[in-house]
Each structure stands twice: as C-alpha cells, then as structure tokens.
Amino acid sequence: MDDSTKRILQRLIRRIPYQMLQKMLGKWAHLSNEDLHSLDFTQPKWVLTEHLLAFCEEKGLTVKHITELEMIYIIENPNQGMWHGFQLLDAEEDAPSIELTQFREQFKANLTELISHVSIKIKKHTDEAIWIRVAWGDNFTKPNHLKPTYVVHHLQSPYVFVTGVTSKDKPLLNQALVLATRYGSMKDAHLSGRNLIAIRDLLTRQYQQVFPTKHPKPLQEKNPVPRNPNIENEQAENTENRFQMACEAFGDGTLPQLQKAVYKLETKFRDNSNKTLTGREEPFRGVVEFASTNLLESLRHCVSSGMASTPVTPLLSSITQKGRNYFVITDKGV
Numbered sequence: 001m002d003d004s005t006k007r008i009l010q011r012l013i014r015r016i017p018y019q020m021l022q023k024m025l026g027k028w029a030h031l032s033n034e035d036l037h038s039l040d041f042t043q044p045k046w047v048l049t050e051h052l053l054a055f056c057e058e059k060g061l062t063v064k065h066i067t068e069l070e071m072i073y074i075i076e077n078p079n080q081g082m083w084h085g086f087q088l089l090d091a092e093e094d095a096p097s098i099e100l101t102q103f104r105e106q107f108k109a110n111l112t113e114l115i116s117h118v119s120i121k122i123k124k125h126t127d128e129a130i131w132i133r134v135a136w137g138d139n140f141t142k143p144n145h146l147k148p149t150y151v152v153h154h155l156q157s158p159y160v161f162v163t164g165v166t167s168k169d170k171p172l173l174n175q176a177l178v179l180a181t182r183y184g185s186m187k188d189a190h191l192s193g194r195n196l197i198a199i200r201d202l203l204t205r206q207y208q209q210v211f212p213t214k215h216p217k218p219l220q221e222k223n224p225v226p227r228n229p230n231i232e233n234e235q236a237e238n239t240e241n242r243f244q245m246a247c248e249a250f251g252d253g254t255l256p257q258l259q260k261a262v263y264k265l266e267t268k269f270r271d272n273s274n275k276t277l278t279g280r281e282e283p284f285r286g287v288v289e290f291a292s293t294n295l296l297e298s299l300r301h302c303v304s305s306g307m308a309s310t311p312v313t314p315l316l317s318s319i320t321q322k323g324r325n326y327f328v329i330t331d332k333g334v
Contacts, residue, residue: 005063008145012070013049028069078196081163085191085203088158090184096156107180114172119143129154136169190326198256203323208253242310246303249312255296261325263288
C-alpha cells in the first residue's frame with residue numbers, strides 16, 4: 001500500500017463518525033468477521049486506524065478497495081456536500097430501455113475517451129439508484145481520490161444529481177451522462193441543497209401536493225392549536241383559507257427539507273426619491289436569500305399564520321411549482 005492510499009484511508013476513517021465505523025466496516029467485503037472482532041472500537045480512533053492500515057497492508061488492498069468503503073459510507077450518508085439537480089432533455093427512442101450494464105459500459109467508454117486519467121466506480125443501490133464515483137486527473141496527472149465527484153441517477157428517469165464536480169470537469173461529466181443515457185442534452189435544474197432526498201423529492205414532485213379547488217375546504221391540521229371561543233367566524237374562515245393557500249403553495253404533510261432559496265436581482269432601480277440610482281442605465285444588481293433548516297415548512301407556517309400576505313407570491317410558490325431554488329429576476333420576469 002503506497003503513501004497516497006494510506007492517506008486516503010486515514011482521511012476516510014477520520015471522516016466516518018466513531019459510532020458508525022463498526023457498521024460501515026461490517027458492510028465492507030474486505031474484512032473477515034475475525035478481523036472485525038479483533039478490532040477494539042473503544043480505543044482512540046488513531047489507534048484503530050493504525051490497526052486497519054496493518055490489515056490492509058497485510059491483505060494487499062489498493063485504492064480501488066478503499067474507495068469501495070468510501071462509497072458505502074457516502075451512499076448510507078449522502079448529506080455530505082452540496083447536491084445539484086440536473087434534467088436530461090430530448091430522449092432518444094431507446095432511452096427508456098437502457099439497462100445498468102449498457103449504461104456502465106457506455107459511461108466509462110465515453111468518459112475515458114474524453115480524459116486519459118480518470119477513475120470510475122459505479123454501484124447500484126437498493127432503491128434502484130445508480131451511484132457513480134469519479135476521481136479526476138488529466139492527461140498528465142493521476143486521479144485525485146481525495147476530491148471525487150458523486151453522481152446519482154435513476155435509470156429511465158430524466159434527473160441527475162451531482163456533488164463535488166468542478167467547472168473544469170462538469171462539461172466532460174455532462175457529455176458522458178448524456179451519451180450513456182441516450183438523451184440529447186442536459187440542463188441545470190437550478191435546484192441545490194445538502195439533503196439529497198429533499199432535492200430529489202422536490203424535483204420529482206414526490207411529496208404530498210395540494211391542488212386548488214373551486215370551493216376550497218379547510219385542510220385538517222396535523223396539530224391544531226386550541227382556538228379562543230370568542231374568535232369571530234370571519235377570522236376563523238380567514239385562518240382556514242390561509243392554511244389552504246399555504247398548503248396549495250408549498251404542500252401538505254412532511255415537506256422536503258430544503259435549506260435555502262436564492263433570488264438574484266437584475267432589474268431597473270425604481271424609486272423617484274433616489275434619482276441617482278433611478279437614472280442609471282445598467283440594471284440594479286443584488287441577491288436575496290431565504291434560509292432555514294426547513295425552508296418550505298417555514299414559508300408554509302408564515303403564510304398559514306398570517307405573517308406573510310396571501311395569495312402567495314409566485315416568487316415563493318415557484319420553489320415547489322418549478323422545482324428550483326435559484327432564480328434570476330429581470331425586467332422581463334423570472
């Protein structure tokens with residue numbers, strides 16, 4: 001085992017929380033039950049790491065085997081970085097019939113044709129998702145396994161989720177994915193977040209949506225707040241309508257845990273009291289960001305409680321209706 005492989009293993013072990021380490025190693029195919037039982041998981045992590053290094057040296061494990069352990073950990077704990085959603089466009093006739101073997105062969109062939117030094121590992125998860133790990137090099141340097149790119153794609157679906165890709169490698173990855181999936185192109189969905197499941201559910205509409213009705217009825221609140229019996233009927237009706245509109249805009253039940261929404265402004269400044277900025281020909285530029293541990297839940301609460309006005313502005317309802325959380329606002333619209 002060379003020094004670079006040792007560094008990869010050491011960094012990976014440091015990254016995995018101690019309480020999860022035994023479970024992750026148990027799923028790794030390169031340690032026997034006897035090996036696992038001989039490890040003392042009450043020892044400091046650096047001592048345990050030295051024992052693991054000794055086992056790996058003894059078994060002649062390479063970087064290929066170490067990255068298998070990393071994939072096990074990332075698949076089990078995907079919320080490790082910023083995930084970005086993409087949508088495949090212009091499907092060819094045979095796109096719905098692509099199978100894993102075909103996809104694997106085509107993706108590897110396409111990417112290795114574009115770049116000489118690249119390491120590719122593909123694994124199918126239990127939920128039918130295809131996980132891809134790519135370590136990038138170039139025509140002169142070996143792949144950097146310390147900064148890999150991860151890709152998640154469900155075959156026969158037009159969506160791809162990517163984390164850890166650089167602007168330099170992104171065009172190469174996009175081209176390999178488009179060719180392997182039998183699509184014509186791929187576009188940025190303008191949806192990103194640290195919670196992979198959340199952005200997947202938001203982009204594919206896999207959450208409980210509420211659709212407008214001609215005669216709206218109040219939805220049953222999950223945890224109704226005791227109301228003052230003196231509240232007038234008109235106020236009660238307003239509360240019910242606000243809750244209905246909030247759920248129509250953002251969904252009902254448990255919502256995808258989105259952390260932020262970003263609005264980039266590129267509009268003409270309009271304020272008669274400020275002639276300096278109003279008279280400028282170039283657009284006024286700024287960024288507005290909404291952030292929360294669960295942004296959609298927070299927005300729904302603001303609307304249903306009356307903290308935000310109704311009907312809900314399309315700038316906010318577009319998060320769920322368009323499945324995105326990055327918007328550019330110009331004088332021509334969003």
